[in-house]
Amino acid sequence: HRQVQAKLPQEYHLLEALVQKVPLNTELPCYPFPSFVVNYYCCVEGHRDDQDPEGGVCVLLVFGSFTGGQIVLHEPGIVLEVEAGDIVIFPSMRLTHFNLHF
Incomplete structure (x- = not known):
């Protein structure tokens, strides 16, 4: 959790409040x-996580x-080729996101 606190201090503060x-x-x-x-090998339709803070x-x-x-x-038009070990961080409430078929 120290890395999250160091790299995303504002988000970490918000998470701490939720965890409490x-x-x-x-x-x-x-x-x-x-x-x-x-x-696990799941494809999701485009959505925003509108219940997120x-x-x-x-x-x-x-x-x-x-x-x-x-x-x-969707909105920035980005398609990410990901592989084991990758970490992707994005504001899921503001960006429509989904994954393609395996």
Whole structure:
């Protein structure tokens, strides 16, 4: 979490505030993030994460051996060829995003 704090200080402050609201002071396995999702060979339709807090970010950690599955950020017109070990950070509330077929 120190790297997130160092590289994304404003976002880290926002995440800290969200994590403090977790019931029963539960320690989160994805700290400092309040949640995480594992997508396994999953294609998602274009969407924005409209329930995210303003200023929040999505962090994609890419792992596994695969072909395809490029990440698309619609508004800036970016298609990312990703591979194991890549990290993609973007404001998922403000950018329509999806991935292509594997």
